[in-house]
Amino acid sequence: MSMTLYHGEPNGPSLTVLAALFEKGLDAQLVKIDLAGGARHDLAVAHQAEVGMSIEGEGPVLVVNGEGMTDSVFIACYLDDQGTGPVLRPSEPYARWEMMTWCRQIIERCAPAAAFLGTKAHLATALAALPTETFLAVTAKMQSVDLAQRWSDIRTGTFPDDQQADSETKIAQAVDKVEAQLDGRNWLMGDFSIADLETYAWLAAMVDLVPSAFAGKPQTSAWLARVAVRPSVAKALSMAASGDPRNCWAPGPEINRWG
Amino acid sequence: MSDVTLYHWEPNANSGKPMLALMEKGVPFNSHYLDLLNFDQHDPEYLKINPLGTIPAMTHGDRVLTESTAIMEYVDEAFDGPKLMPSDPQDQWRIRWWMKFMDQWLAPSFSMIGWSVFVGPSVRQKDPDLLKARIDRIPMPERRVAWRKAIYGLFSDAEMAESQRRVGVGIQMLEDALSKREWLASDHYSLADVNGFNLAYALPLSQPHLSNDDLTPNILRWLRAIYARPATKACWAMGKTDMVKRVAILEQEYIA
Numbered sequence: 234m235s236m237t238l239y240h241g242e243p244n245g246p247s248l249t250v251l252a253a254l255f256e257k258g259l260d261a262q263l264v265k266i267d268l269a270g271g272a273r274h275d276l277a278v279a280h281q282a283e284v285g286m287s288i289e290g291e292g293p294v295l296v297v298n299g300e301g302m303t304d305s306v307f308i309a310c311y312l313d314d315q316g317t318g319p320v321l322r323p324s325e326p327y328a329r330w331e332m333m334t335w336c337r338q339i340i341e342r343c344a345p346a347a348a349f350l351g352t353k354a355h356l357a358t359a360l361a362a363l364p365t366e367t368f369l370a371v372t373a374k375m376q377s378v379d380l381a382q383r384w385s386d387i388r389t390g391t392f393p394d395d396q397q398a399d400s401e402t403k404i405a406q407a408v409d410k411v412e413a414q415l416d417g418r419n420w421l422m423g424d425f426s427i428a429d430l431e432t433y434a435w436l437a438a439m440v441d442l443v444p445s446a447f448a449g450k451p452q453t454s455a456w457l458a459r460v461a462v463r464p465s466v467a468k469a470l471s472m473a474a475s476g477d478p479r480n481c482w483a484p485g486p487e488i489n490r491w492g
Numbered sequence: 493m494s495d496v497t498l499y500h501w502e503p504n505a506n507s508g509k510p511m512l513a514l515m516e517k518g519v520p521f522n523s524h525y526l527d528l529l530n531f532d533q534h535d536p537e538y539l540k541i542n543p544l545g546t547i548p549a550m551t552h553g554d555r556v557l558t559e560s561t562a563i564m565e566y567v568d569e570a571f572d573g574p575k576l577m578p579s580d581p582q583d584q585w586r587i588r589w590w591m592k593f594m595d596q597w598l599a600p601s602f603s604m605i606g607w608s609v610f611v612g613p614s615v616r617q618k619d620p621d622l623l624k625a626r627i628d629r630i631p632m633p634e635r636r637v638a639w640r641k642a643i644y645g646l647f648s649d650a651e652m653a654e655s656q657r658r659v660g661v662g663i664q665m666l667e668d669a670l671s672k673r674e675w676l677a678s679d680h681y682s683l684a685d686v687n688g689f690n691l692a693y694a695l696p697l698s699q700p701h702l703s704n705d706d707l708t709p710n711i712l713r714w715l716r717a718i719y720a721r722p723a724t725k726a727c728w729a730m731g732k733t734d735m736v737k738r739v740a741i742l743e744q745e746y747i748a
């Protein structure tokens with residue numbers, strides 16, 4: 234079976250999926266696309282609901298049997314079942330519940346915060362410089378009205394103070410959880426897993442953007458360094474085309490609008 | 493006596509997901525009912541089980557589990573009984589995609605409407621001082637905000653309109669998916685259907701202008717097929733409120 238992975242720079246969800254692919258020793262055609270330029274919406278599979286309405290925002294798309302698959306944690310689960318490398322999920326049901334719940338919290342609380350802070354620091358200026366017609370031609374292709382709105386908020390520099398504060402809090406809470414979880418362990422779930430990939434992928438760039446969250450967190454700092462040199466992650470990071478991939482951001486998931 | 497205890501409210505939304513999954517699998521469980529409209533979920537006793545103060549939670553022996561969708565995956569893996577996840581990994585991916593889409597995008601919009609028209613009005617007439625004390629003890633700050641909005645009717649027109657827009661989009665997406673396949677996310681009855689039914693069981697009553705036999709025939713076919721299952725009947729029979737009794741609409745052969 235042939236797979237094609239359309240991915241962006243190795244940061245956020247693209248990093249999770251690239252590294253998962255390498256962990257499993259799988260062969261896929263890798264196609265780098267400009268996620269921050271809206272290129273995902275030009276893919277042949279862009280009209281499929283699972284692509285156009287993915288709440289991850291501008292993440293990678295794995296095409297298998299003509300179907301576009303999105304949402305990095307679930308793509309990684311899929312890859313885990315395909316390849317030959319070490320398992321990326323515990324097999325015991327309760328340990329698996331722990332991993333899925335962990336990832337859910339990262340997806341729901343940490344990722345939107347990281348995307349808010351990352352796009353504010355690293356995408357807003359570039360989007361603001363685009364001619365209006367160019368920008369509108371990009372958002373016009375989007376199936377998701379609320380994703381298009383996030384693009385537009387980034388372009389206009391609409392980053393409300395309360396969301397800024399909330400995002401910094403969510404990053405600090407995520408780091409607190411990582412620090413507590415690592416207590417004497419190398420990896421978050423004991424063995425290396427998708428939880429390490431997804432958590433690293435969203436948090437790595439926050440070290441520069443919310444430094445206070447990482448102050449006095451020795452276990453987290455050591456873990457970040459450990460993940461970065463893991464061969465699969467190092468290989469993914471080495472694919473960066475434009476300097477430090479931690480400075481590459483595309484619009485991500487939305488901040489919870491309800492509880 | 494089972495070693496499984498489920499802390500739940502009505503067979504509806506997040507509570508109903510593990511209830512129905514357990515019943516489909518034929519797993520006996522001790523039912524610990526928490527009355528959401530009485531703020532039972534914020535009682536100090538329950539916070540020992542789930543410090544976030546949300547429902548549902550499940551204990552299995554000395555293990556404690558929260559997060560309804562992850563609980564369902566655990567239930568499917570840890571117990572015998574019919575499989576609620578097909579074996580094909582791409583089907584599994586699609587099921588997880590739809591559950592996340594419903595949990596994080598569609599359900600919150602249904603929920604905002606539900607809290608505004610049902611939950612808020614149901615508790616609003618209680619003693620104002622008691623309500624204030626109840627709100628103050630809610631552990632999660634964002635839930636404190638949500639309860640305040642529901643009780644004092646503070647949802648903005650803009651956020652209600654956005655929720656209604658999403659409900660409209662979501663209904664169309666469900667109809668499209670169900671016109672391609674018998675079940676929501678694969679050719680097998682799965683956790684995605686259990687999840688979706690909890691969201692949509694009263695759709696032709698709550699959104700009659702968007703969902704009925706003429707506009708969304710596939711959604712109605714799907715809802716009736718799930719309602720026809722013995723586990724669904726038994727699960728919804730555990731409901732106490734008029735809210736969940738609305739499921740009886742699915743007994744009508746034709747809903748215009």
Ligand SMILES: N[C@@H](CCC(=O)N[C@@H](CS)C(=O)NCC(=O)O)C(=O)O
Binds near residue numbers: 545
């Ligand atoms: N993500 C959680 C959400 C649980 C949740 O928010 N449950 C609602 C009921 S459907 C609740 O407890 N609301 C009452 C409250 O927050 O006070 C899950 O899926 O279990």
